Every structure is written in C-alpha cells, then in structure tokens.
Amino acid sequence: MNTALALPPPPAQGLRRRVSDLLYTRRGLLLLALLAPPLLWFGVVYLGSLLALLANAFFGLDDYTGQVVREFTLQNFRDLADPANLDVVRRSVTMSVLVTLACVALGFPLAYYMARHASGAQKAVLYIAVMLPLWSSYLVRLYAWKLLLAKEGAISWLAQQTHLGWLLDAVLALPAIGGPSLSFSAIGTFVVFVYMWLPFMILPIQASIERIPQSYIEASGDLGANPALTFRRVILPLSMPGIAAGSIFTFSLTLGDYIIPQVIGDSTLYIGQVVFKQQGVAGNVPFAAAFSLVPIVVIGLYLRLAKKLGAFDAL
Amino acid sequence: MRSSPAAGWPLKTAAWGVIAFLHVPLALIILYAFSAEDKSYVFPPPALTTQWFGVAWLREDVWAAIKLSFEVALASTGVALVLGTLAAAALARASFFGREAVSLLLILPIALPGVISGIALRSAIGTMQIPFSFWTIVIGHATFCVVVVYNNAVARLRRLNPNLIEASMDLGADGFQTLRYIVLPQLGSALLAGALLAFALSFDEVIVTTFTAGQQTTLPIWMLQELIRPRQRPVTNVVAVIIIALTFVPILVAYSLTRADEPVHR
Numbered sequence: 001m002n003t004a005l006a007l008p009p010p011p012a013q014g015l016r017r018r019v020s021d022l023l024y025t026r027r028g029l030l031l032l033a034l035l036a037p038p039l040l041w042f043g044v045v046y047l048g049s050l051l052a053l054l055a056n057a058f059f060g061l062d063d064y065t066g067q068v069v070r071e072f073t074l075q076n077f078r079d080l081a082d083p084a085n086l087d088v089v090r091r092s093v094t095m096s097v098l099v100t101l102a103c104v105a106l107g108f109p110l111a112y113y114m115a116r117h118a119s120g121a122q123k124a125v126l127y128i129a130v131m132l133p134l135w136s137s138y139l140v141r142l143y144a145w146k147l148l149l150a151k152e153g154a155i156s157w158l159a160q161q162t163h164l165g166w167l168l169d170a171v172l173a174l175p176a177i178g179g180p181s182l183s184f185s186a187i188g189t190f191v192v193f194v195y196m197w198l199p200f201m202i203l204p205i206q207a208s209i210e211r212i213p214q215s216y217i218e219a220s221g222d223l224g225a226n227p228a229l230t231f232r233r234v235i236l237p238l239s240m241p242g243i244a245a246g247s248i249f250t251f252s253l254t255l256g257d258y259i260i261p262q263v264i265g266d267s268t269l270y271i272g273q274v275v276f277k278q279q280g281v282a283g284n285v286p287f288a289a290a291f292s293l294v295p296i297v298v299i300g301l302y303l304r305l306a307k308k309l310g311a312f313d314a315l
Numbered sequence: 316m317r318s319s320p321a322a323g324w325p326l327k328t329a330a331w332g333v334i335a336f337l338h339v340p341l342a343l344i345i346l347y348a349f350s351a352e353d354k355s356y357v358f359p360p361p362a363l364t365t366q367w368f369g370v371a372w373l374r375e376d377v378w379a380a381i382k383l384s385f386e387v388a389l390a391s392t393g394v395a396l397v398l399g400t401l402a403a404a405a406l407a408r409a410s411f412f413g414r415e416a417v418s419l420l421l422i423l424p425i426a427l428p429g430v431i432s433g434i435a436l437r438s439a440i441g442t443m444q445i446p447f448s449f450w451t452i453v454i455g456h457a458t459f460c461v462v463v464v465y466n467n468a469v470a471r472l473r474r475l476n477p478n479l480i481e482a483s484m485d486l487g488a489d490g491f492q493t494l495r496y497i498v499l500p501q502l503g504s505a506l507l508a509g510a511l512l513a514f515a516l517s518f519d520e521v522i523v524t525t526f527t528a529g530q531q532t533t534l535p536i537w538m539l540q541e542l543i544r545p546r547q548r549p550v551t552n553v554v555a556v557i558i559i560a561l562t563f564v565p566i567l568v569a570y571s572l573t574r575a576d577e578p579v580h581r
Contacts, residue, residue: 020489027409034405035417038398038461042420046458049435056438068441106333113330117322126334128570133337135512135566137519139538140555144340146542147347147356154343154358198337248426256428259522263542272430279526285438292431299427 056289076290111205134199149182189265201246208242241310367549384534391456399464407472424459429522447529460513467509511565
C-alpha cells in the first residue's frame, strides 16, 4: 500500500493505454499499422501503374482513329524486332557501357584519394564537392554543357587559345561520333552523360575503399607485395562491390535518359527518346509501353551481374 | 585516422582534376548570367552586366513556374515524410518475411529509369481517365521522394539506442508517450534533412513530370522548353543561377544535419 503511494500516477488510462499495450505486446500488429500506408501507396500507385504499363504493351492502336484498342496482341513485340529499333537498343546499351567505363576510370582515382589520403576538413570539402553536383539541378548542369560545347563556347575558345583548334576539328571530323560542333555530336552526348552520373560512381567506390581494413594492406606489404601488387590483388578486388554499385546507377541512368541526347547530340535516337516520342508525338502508348520493357529487361540482367559482384552489400 | 603514405602527384592531379571537371560547368553558369551578349553563347562574354536579373524579375511566366514547383515540392515532401517515416520505423530493426521485397519496392522508383516510371504513371492516368492536375504531379513526385526520407530516417533509427525506449517504458510511459518524448526528438533532424532533400529532388524533377503534368509548367519544364527552343537566353541564364542557389541551400543544410549518420544517399 505504501509503496504504491510512492509511485507516480500511471500516465494515461483507458483506450489510449490499451491501444498502446496492444501494439507493444503484439509486434505483428504494430508492423502492420506502420507498413499499411506506404505499402498501400506503393502497391496501388506505383505497382498499379507498372501493371497498367505492362497491360498496355499488349494492346494495339486503331490505325484509323488512333485510339488504343484493348484487345490482346503481340504486334508491338513483333515491331520491336524491326532493324531500326534494334539499332536504337544497341546504340543505347553501347553508350551505357562506355559511360560506365569512363565513370570508373575518372571516379576511381578521386574516390581512392578521398578514402585513403584526405582527412579532416579536406575530406569534408571533397565530400561536399562531389555531393553538390549530384544533388544540384540536372537541367542546369545540362544547360552548362550547352554553353561549354557550343561552337562559339568555352571549349572552342580554349582550343583556339592553345592553338589546338586543329585537334578539335580533327575530332569533329571523325565519322559516326563527330559532327558540326561538339554540341551536335555523339562525343558531346558521351561527355555530358559521364559528367552527369560521375558522382553516383565516386561515392560508392569511396565507401567501399574506406571499408578495407588497414591491416589487410599492411599484411600484404609484410608478405612481400610492393604497393602496385597490393593495389591489384587487395584494394581493387575489395573495391569491386563499390564499382558494381556505382555502375548500376551510371548504366541504368544512361539507358533510360531521353533529355540529354535530345539537347546535346546528333539526331540519332536512344531508347528513352523513342519511348517518349511514341507516347507523346505519335500517341502510340501501347508501343511506347512495349519499348519501355526493353530497358527493364536489360537492367534486370545487369542487376543479376552486379549482384554477383557484391553490389548490394555496398549500396 | 589511418596513416597512409602521402599521395603521389599523379593521383593528386587526377583527383583534383575530376573535382574541377565537376565544378567548372557550374561556375560557368554563374558567369553567363552576367553576360551582356544575348544572341549566342559566345565565350568569353564581351561585357558584364546585371541588367538581366531585372528583366527576369519581371517575367510572369518564370514566377508562375517557380510558384507551381514550390507548391508541388511542398505537397510531395509532406506525403513522402509520412510514408517514408512509417516505412523506416517498420523496417529499421524488424526482420520479417518480405522485408527485402518492401525495401526494393521503395527504391524501385529511383532505380528504374525515370522514363519508365513516367510512362507507367502516364498509362495509369490514361487508363483510369484521370484529368491532369496539380495532384497528378504530386503523386509522381511523392513516390520517388519517399526513399530519400526513408534512407535518412532509417540511418538515424539504427543509431538510436534501444535501451532508451525500454527505459521509457519501464518508467511507465506508454507507446505514444515514448514516441512523442523519446523517439521523435532523436529523429527530428534526420527527418528535416530527409524532407529538405526530398524537396530539392521534387523541385528539380523533370523526367517523370513531363508525363504527369499535362499542360502545366513547373520550373524544370520551363527550363527544358528553353533548352530545346531558346527564346530569351539571358533570362534562362539568370533562372539557371536562381535554381542553383535554391537547391544548394537545402542540400548543404541537410548535409550538416546528418553528418554524424551514414553518408547522405539518394
């Protein structure tokens, strides 16, 4: 009796307490209450939309009215095999692979420097310097490249000033990847893609190099490896998950983008542009839907490969 | 810190060269906003002027686009904040069947190319014959903003000492009081950071928006139209600088709020 008086009064009684106790003792119920709203949203809005997309891929278009005909047909998939469309897929996949390789080549040295040499304030500055472009406006950065690559722009000016104008002209004269100016060439498209997605490659590589214990590197040295061998046999394999994780971003972002090649590049088409044009200008949503399944399948295959390299442990 | 030998000059050059590659274009944007040239992208600018800021200030279409983008970002961030926090609370510590599937579902909208999410939403909107509106934009944006809030909240929840919750319960608080007085104060700054990043992401989104906006013009859509068919280059230059300024602030604030957690993720 006395001890009971010494305790503070129980905070809330009645319904609220009962609900609270119920949720605390039955964890499943709490989980359900927490998960229901996000699952409903994603299940209905997002998965619902993806299913609508999938369904549309099997519909056709009435040639006369231009209206979607809701009858099952595989015609869209037969149209996909058209040489012009296969060409678009091949070009997009090639571009994605090249952009990914360039991002590794450019991103690795910086990631390595950030992880193993920078410390304190310098490290924070480098981190912000990589993160700011990643988060800042996609369109503004694209616009910046329009300024840089224009015929009268900064890169041409720099080439003139350094008497390397002939080199720029020679590069632009290359068949297939050249063009009248950098902003109307496949080289331009490539450079902008690399620029846009580079931060997505740097950060996961940096994280994976940071996770390599110093003792591994010392052990490698103690066992007689010189720094080059240590790099090749210890650091590089252990940073593979980071490279794979970054490559998921660079690969899939390049594969699906339709704005960059529209603004910077020759007028050849990429997957994203075909999808966009088919649904917009042509009004052929069923064919656009079928075509958008191509990057989903390609990315699915790529994710399986990346999983083998341990990408998901590094995300 | 670990002791490593000093970096050789090739590594240093490569590292700082990449940093320069990432930032020179952004610096150029700022320079061009002051360029007196209004017909071409000529470099170096023949003269510098601040007159275009005044011209841009009077442009009603720019203001309307900024207003729409701001409202959309606000509404999307609100939805994402609720859904992302709930998902993080459910997934932070629990392990249950289907957990991986749920986290994959949250990441899917940013893992799949935007054009696919866009056309998926577009075909759903078309199939259900919903007219385009403010809310069709918000639905698209909120869907890919959830993962940003989720990532920040889940990183903080994993650092939260579970003993605090048990101590609160042992001292007689019920679940709601524990949430109010223990969990939310710890979570606050992570949620604010997540909200700021979600806001920046929505404010800048263009790929999904082109499919869900109909005839409405958000700021990125305005910018895209100028990119494809330039009408008044100096105004575009100024708007580009404004966009950079508007997005840098939330990013830097979010960074300083979550520095102690895991690195900021998309």
